[in-house]
Amino acid sequence: MNIKPQKGMQEYLPDAAYKRxxxxxxxxxxxxxxxxxxxxxxxxxxxxxxxKSDGGDNLNLxxxxxxxxxxxxxxxxKTPVDEKELCDLGLRYDLTLPLSRYYANNRNDLPSPFKxxxxxxVYRAExxxxxxxxxxxxxxxxxxxxxxxxxxxxxxxxxCKALGKIGIGKFFVRVNDRRILRCTLSSMGFPxxxxxxxxxxFDKLDKIGAxxxxxxxxxxxxxxxxxxxxxxxxxxxxxxxxxxxxYCEGEAAEAIASLKTIIDTSNQLSDEYxxxxxxxxxxxxxxxxxxxxxxxxxxxxxxxxxxxxxxxLIGRFTGEQIPAVGFSIGFExxxxxxxxxxxxLQGKRTxxxxxxxxxxxxxxxxxSSELEASADVTLIxxxxxxxxxxxxxxxxxxxxxxxxxxxx
Numbered sequence: 001m002n003i004k005p006q007k008g009m010q011e012y013l014p015d016a017a018y019k020r021x022x023x024x025x026x027x028x029x030x031x032x033x034x035x036x037x038x039x040x041x042x043x044x045x046x047x048x049x050x051x052k053s054d055g056g057d058n059l060n061l062x063x064x065x066x067x068x069x070x071x072x073x074x075x076x077x078k079t080p081v082d083e084k085e086l087c088d089l090g091l092r093y094d095l096t097l098p099l100s101r102y103y104a105n106n107r108n109d110l111p112s113p114f115k116x117x118x119x120x121x122v123y124r125a126e127x128x129x130x131x132x133x134x135x136x137x138x139x140x141x142x143x144x145x146x147x148x149x150x151x152x153x154x155x156x157x158x159x160c161k162a163l164g165k166i167g168i169g170k171f172f173v174r175v176n177d178r179r180i181l182r183c184t185l186s187s188m189g190f191p192x193x194x195x196x197x198x199x200x201x202f203d204k205l206d207k208i209g210a211x212x213x214x215x216x217x218x219x220x221x222x223x224x225x226x227x228x229x230x231x232x233x234x235x236x237x238x239x240x241x242x243x244x245x246x247y248c249e250g251e252a253a254e255a256i257a258s259l260k261t262i263i264d265t266s267n268q269l270s271d272e273y274x275x276x277x278x279x280x281x282x283x284x285x286x287x288x289x290x291x292x293x294x295x296x297x298x299x300x301x302x303x304x305x306x307x308x309x310x311x312x313l314i315g316r317f318t319g320e321q322i323p324a325v326g327f328s329i330g331f332e333x334x335x336x337x338x339x340x341x342x343x344x345l346q347g348k349r350t351x352x353x354x355x356x357x358x359x360x361x362x363x364x365x366x367x368s369s370e371l372e373a374s375a376d377v378t379l380i381x382x383x384x385x386x387x388x389x390x391x392x393x394x395x396x397x398x399x400x401x402x403x404x405x406x407x408x
Contacts, residue, residue, distance in 0.1 A: 008134025104317035142326035183252030
């Protein structure tokens with residue numbers, strides 16, 4: 001039998017597991033201290049819910065679960081075999097769809113607005129490579145039942161507090177609103193039914209530049225006049241909300257005013273990070289309806305957190321509009337930064353080892369109990385007292401801060 005974990009799945013030795021616990025505790029303690037409460041949802045969801053969740057490219061990465069027993073036999077007996085009939089369940093690809101179903105099922109027992117925490121594993125059938133796992137942890141906070149922009153401001157503040165306590169150095173928050181972007185593109189002359197694919201291309205602005213965006217849109221056979229107008233806008237060294245305002249009216253104009261408030265207020269809350277407008281920020285999930293945001297690390301590069309408003313997702317379960325917004329820290333990305341750069345995490349306790357002989361077990365446990373309030377204590381049975389020095393050396397090499405020889 002194969003002793004290796006499956007590709008894209010990780011297992012951790014004790015030191016790494018301990019560091020992951022420290023990291024998780026920093027995030028959880030910050031979330032809880034800011035008034036959020038933890039919930040748990042199943043890792044398995046119905047295939048129908050997952051398929052209808054509008055999760056963008058993630059829908060192509062769902063781990064599907066075959067039907068069982070007679071239902072599977074019945075599905076296999078049909079000619080031709082319908083792949084969709086073979087599976088009725090799947091592993092969650094993120095925590096937002098399960099939360100939306102959870103809220104629809106339990107909202108009569110929940111406060112409104114509901115401020116919750118989910119820190120749990122999710123699964124995507126990725127091609128395993130560095131930075132892309134098939135099983136990984138996300139750390140989400142969400143506010144459900146309120147359409148106030150105060151929710152966005154609060155989520156940005158709480159998420160940045162957690163990242164600040166971890167100690168990953170300087171970072172900044174990029175924000176946008178899909179309503180602004182869609183209205184701008186529509187005003188330029190892009191067809192309404194093409195806005196999603198145009199947004200996907202626009203999202204690549206920081207990677208392929210203005211010329212690359214224009215070239216890709218021409219390949220998609222978008223109207224030349226619209227492509228030229230967009231090219232003029234994105235060729236500017238910095239695009240402001242005022243630049244976008246000239247293209248927007250109605251709901252999009254209101255979104256610009258709201259986004260200005262979110263940015264200005266968030267920037268007044270702390271000098272440790274900057275909140276900036278990024279017109280190319282789209283986010284991949286199709287369920288986002290308004291504000292979207294990401295946190296990028298200046299020191300280590302890349303995105304470490306992201307989220308947005310998804311006012312329509314819960315309504316797919318309830319049949320009524322229920323506003324919701326969330327922010328998720330990418331735990332695995334943060335963990336890799338912490339480990340690769342030897343960042344010392346808060347909350348680490350002194351580690352003490354007690355070396356003892358079998359006849360001293362009672363005294364050893366009592367001594368351990370005395371020290372537990374201030375240290376993590378490990379009992380190490382010395383099977384051969386003549387080799388005490390060897391046991392001592394092993395404990396020292398294992399990283400214990402203090403080693404007590406009991407009656408040795």
